[in-house]
Amino acid sequence: MSSGKSFAVLGLFDTPDALMGAIPQVGAKKLGALEAYTPYPLHGIDDALERRRSPLGGMVLVMGILGAITAFGFEYWISAIDYPIVTGGKAPSSWEAFVPIMFEVTVLFATFTAGLGMLLLLNKLPFFGHPVLSSDAIKAITRDRFALAIESEGEGFDAEAAKAALLAAGATQIEVLPEPDRGPFLTSDYILRVAGGIFAACVVAGLAMYGAVKLFPVLPPMSHMEDQPRLNAQKADPFFKDGFGMRMPVAGTVARGYLPLGVASQDEAASLVNPLPSSPQVLAAGKKIFHNRCELCHGALGNGVPTLTAAYGAKPANLQAQQFRDYPDGKIFWAITMGKNAMPSHAADLTETQRWEVVHYVRALQRAQNATDEDVKEAGTR
Amino acid sequence: MSSDAAIRTGAIPERLLEPPLTEGVVTPGSLDDQVLAFPDRRPPKQWYIGLAITLTALVIGFGFIGYTIATGIGVWGNNSPVFWAFDIINFVFWVGIGHAGTLISAILFLFRKRWRNAIARFAEAMTIFAVMCAGIFPLIHVGRPWLAFWLFPYPNQRGVWTNFRSPLLWDVFAVSTYFSVSLMFWFLGLVPDIASMRDRTTSKVRKTIYTVLSLGWRGAASHWQHYEKAYLLLAGLATGLVLSVHSVVSFDFATSVVPGWHMTIFPPYFVAGAIFAGFSMVVIVLVVVRETMQLKNLITIRHLDVMNKVILGMSCLMGYSYIMEGFTAWYSMNEYLHHTFMNIISGTYGWAGWLTISCNIFIPQLLWFKKCRTSYFWMIFVALAVTVGMWFERFVIIVISLHQDYLPSAWRIYKPTMVDFGVLLGSFGLFFTLVLLFARVLPVIATTEVKAILPGAQPSHHGDDHE
Numbered sequence: 001m002s003s004g005k006s007f008a009v010l011g012l013f014d015t016p017d018a019l020m021g022a023i024p025q026v027g028a029k030k031l032g033a034l035e036a037y038t039p040y041p042l043h044g045i046d047d048a049l050e051r052r053r054s055p056l057g058g059m060v061l062v063m064g065i066l067g068a069i070t071a072f073g074f075e076y077w078i079s080a081i082d083y084p085i086v087t088g089g090k091a092p093s094s095w096e097a098f099v100p101i102m103f104e105v106t107v108l109f110a111t112f113t114a115g116l117g118m119l120l121l122l123n124k125l126p127f128f129g130h131p132v133l134s135s136d137a138i139k140a141i142t143r144d145r146f147a148l149a150i151e152s153e154g155e156g157f158d159a160e161a162a163k164a165a166l167l168a169a170g171a172t173q174i175e176v177l178p179e180p181d182r183g184p185f186l187t188s189d190y191i192l193r194v195a196g197g198i199f200a201a202c203v204v205a206g207l208a209m210y211g212a213v214k215l216f217p218v219l220p221p222m223s224h225m226e227d228q229p230r231l232n233a234q235k236a237d238p239f240f241k242d243g244f245g246m247r248m249p250v251a252g253t254v255a256r257g258y259l260p261l262g263v264a265s266q267d268e269a270a271s272l273v274n275p276l277p278s279s280p281q282v283l284a285a286g287k288k289i290f291h292n293r294c295e296l297c298h299g300a301l302g303n304g305v306p307t308l309t310a311a312y313g314a315k316p317a318n319l320q321a322q323q324f325r326d327y328p329d330g331k332i333f334w335a336i337t338m339g340k341n342a343m344p345s346h347a348a349d350l351t352e353t354q355r356w357e358v359v360h361y362v363r364a365l366q367r368a369q370n371a372t373d374e375d376v377k378e379a380g381t382r
Numbered sequence: 383m384s385s386d387a388a389i390r391t392g393a394i395p396e397r398l399l400e401p402p403l404t405e406g407v408v409t410p411g412s413l414d415d416q417v418l419a420f421p422d423r424r425p426p427k428q429w430y431i432g433l434a435i436t437l438t439a440l441v442i443g444f445g446f447i448g449y450t451i452a453t454g455i456g457v458w459g460n461n462s463p464v465f466w467a468f469d470i471i472n473f474v475f476w477v478g479i480g481h482a483g484t485l486i487s488a489i490l491f492l493f494r495k496r497w498r499n500a501i502a503r504f505a506e507a508m509t510i511f512a513v514m515c516a517g518i519f520p521l522i523h524v525g526r527p528w529l530a531f532w533l534f535p536y537p538n539q540r541g542v543w544t545n546f547r548s549p550l551l552w553d554v555f556a557v558s559t560y561f562s563v564s565l566m567f568w569f570l571g572l573v574p575d576i577a578s579m580r581d582r583t584t585s586k587v588r589k590t591i592y593t594v595l596s597l598g599w600r601g602a603a604s605h606w607q608h609y610e611k612a613y614l615l616l617a618g619l620a621t622g623l624v625l626s627v628h629s630v631v632s633f634d635f636a637t638s639v640v641p642g643w644h645m646t647i648f649p650p651y652f653v654a655g656a657i658f659a660g661f662s663m664v665v666i667v668l669v670v671v672r673e674t675m676q677l678k679n680l681i682t683i684r685h686l687d688v689m690n691k692v693i694l695g696m697s698c699l700m701g702y703s704y705i706m707e708g709f710t711a712w713y714s715m716n717e718y719l720h721h722t723f724m725n726i727i728s729g730t731y732g733w734a735g736w737l738t739i740s741c742n743i744f745i746p747q748l749l750w751f752k753k754c755r756t757s758y759f760w761m762i763f764v765a766l767a768v769t770v771g772m773w774f775e776r777f778v779i780i781v782i783s784l785h786q787d788y789l790p791s792a793w794r795i796y797k798p799t800m801v802d803f804g805v806l807l808g809s810f811g812l813f814f815t816l817v818l819l820f821a822r823v824l825p826v827i828a829t830t831e832v833k834a835i836l837p838g839a840q841p842s843h844h845g846d847d848h849e
Contacts, residue, residue, distance in 0.1 A: 015838075016839065016840060016841045017841050017842055019841075020841040035602055035603060035604060036602070036603035037600060037601045037602055037603070038601050038603060038606065039410060039574075039578070039601060039830065039833055040410075040574070040606075040830045040831070040833045040834040040839070041606040041607075041609070041610050041834060042603070042606075042840065042841060043840050043841065044841055045603050045606075045841075046603070046607050049603055049604075051603075051604060051607055054607050054608045054611040056608055056611045056612055056615065057611060057615065060615050074535070075546045078535060078543040078544075078546065079543075079545075079546050079547070082543065083542065083543040085545065087545055087547040087548070088547060090547060097546060097547040098546055100549075100552040100555070100556065100626070100630050100633070101546060101551070101552055101555045103622075103626055104552075104555040104556050104559040104623075104626070104630075105555065105559075107559055107563060107619050107622060107623050107626075108559045108562060108563070110615070110619050111559075111562065111563045111566055111567075111616060111619050111620075112562075112566070114612045114615040114616050114619070115566040115567075115569075115570055115612060115616065116566075117612075118570075118608045118609060118611070118612035119570075119573075119597065122608040123602075123604075123605045123608055123609070125597040125598055125599065125605070126594075126597035126598045127597075127598045128593065128598040129598075130598060130600055132600045132602075133598055133600055138581050138600065139581045139582065141581075141600070141601050142574070142577050142578040142580075142581045142582075142599075142601055143410065143411055143414050143578060143581070143582070144409065144410035144411045144414070144833070186594075206536065206537045207537070209536075209537040209538065209539070210537035212539075213537065213538075213539055213541050214541075
């Protein structure tokens, strides 16, 4: 027998009937709390040991209802209040679709209450330090024998009297058990505390996440997509004093590729120099543009005899005239850019480079129509 | 007068007597020696051969799953308009397999069908493994399984919530609840059995493991009192759950507008089909377990007979459902529904339709004969036919309905790829690997429950079914 205080005396019985017969006999002597240890549940033993009804049914009912309310509240709050989205043409607050999940959560809450509530709360399991577990009788108890224990209820436990009572009731084997060992840390209390801590941490983290997303503008969430701070072009906006959403460019703003020429009249333009070389590529590009845009009025040869003359009131310039042959490049460029007499400006249609290409081509036309012997010689030497 | 006493005095006519639940002499001690000794013994050669086969299937299947995840679900045959195919077929198939376990452990418990005690443990284990197999498919079908936690409503930095009107979300809740509840039910049943194993094993390692798993169970009467209450409550909860889970799965289809899916018969039809397929799988596994583990005296031929009767009953329910589908197609005068039904019996996939009807309705009719219900050959033949038939039933429902719906320009023939078959093989590998491992390390029969129903197990002045 163990040296410390004895906690309980255990007697083994061979049949359920022997156990059931011993319970009232031993109980009448009031030596301590009675507990039976059996390999499987025995019918009627709860009454014999005068146990109260298990409160588990009530616990499960309460938690099941709580599960239903939790699920419904959660679903309703999300679907109708916090994140209302119309699905399938149903009103955000229509509750019928919430029922399946309500049912599942009810069952989930009830199940965990029934299972874990039974183990952790009512039976205080796991507990590895109980003396029955380390007794000699446990092998028989979990196999096919039935044990009755008289357990100490505080001071004044008489182990010898308990032994005698059990033997008198027909126990085939007697064992005195020591105090429970409170050493093993893995107990129901420990698990409940850890699980409670984890649950609390989850709730705090969830609420913190929700609060962070909803309340702090440093984390603009996707739910605020409709809130886009910007000014709309051509719309009134109170942001600026003048009430316009659109801003005018700063004075002197120059668009890309549209640098001003720096000259104010055709005479001044005479100083401009064609930046392009008179290469076959440039002439080909100039020819194409002349063909598309100039030929209709000035004629294919630039001599002012086009197909359109009859239908056209004004008289287009004959570019082969001496006046224009004497023009510097810049003055032709100016005429294309600014327009002249009935001719409109081509600045909007042709880039500066394209205009200079046309200038090259006009020069080529003039030279071709007024070719000299030197030109022929030069061509012959190629 | 209690029934036990009546049996002893011979007051009950012979024909009304319930046949014995076990054969030969079984005592609590012999039961333990028979059932709980497996983990301490070296398993037979067949076990290793079986494990080698199932592990091979598992490795191949998980290779294909890895390939799917690494490449994307384009490696499957799914394409417009058949966006659901093997993945959802297999999901529904495996969830259905699980239903037998819950039915046996919960509904038959509530009905006080004591023959269930011998087979409940194995059936419950099969439930858990089947739901694990089922869970794989939606998980990999989402395409990016590492983001699967988005399925759950939790406060997130994206500021979005899940859609509680989607049956797919109901599915997430239903299947995860089903798994949790099944696991809880199974574990609670195991605790006293593991305690028995803890106290009989001689290996130190096993003793440590069983000690932790049994939570220090010591069989105290005060514990049994709460335990029995919890078990009863869980059985009641699981009963409602088992009817709801496959109903919710059927909502995935029934709440849509696809012809062939949009029908009110779907929830009961799916639940009946699930029990049907699940019982067949249980029969196949139990026959193997009974033979290889020498449990003939505990899982008697009567158990198999009763199970086959359930299969027969469910087969008739399925037949009713199929006829109802045809009737609805005709009576509704809905040309789309009519077209879908004609596709089942005469379209490109007509062979699948007739395979389903033959395997699920015609072949199980053999079970009307007691000879077939008690013969290994015929019961395995029927059970395999039902397993194949129920897989093809989901194929028929999903693929035939989808491949030709309202818009003829979108019609397309679906063809599965090798990867589809590989993943299916892997799920079978996972299931049977887990079954084999379970049979190796845990008690395959709920010894505590069987002990409680052995003759003379209960005090004689209290009948064992006085409640």
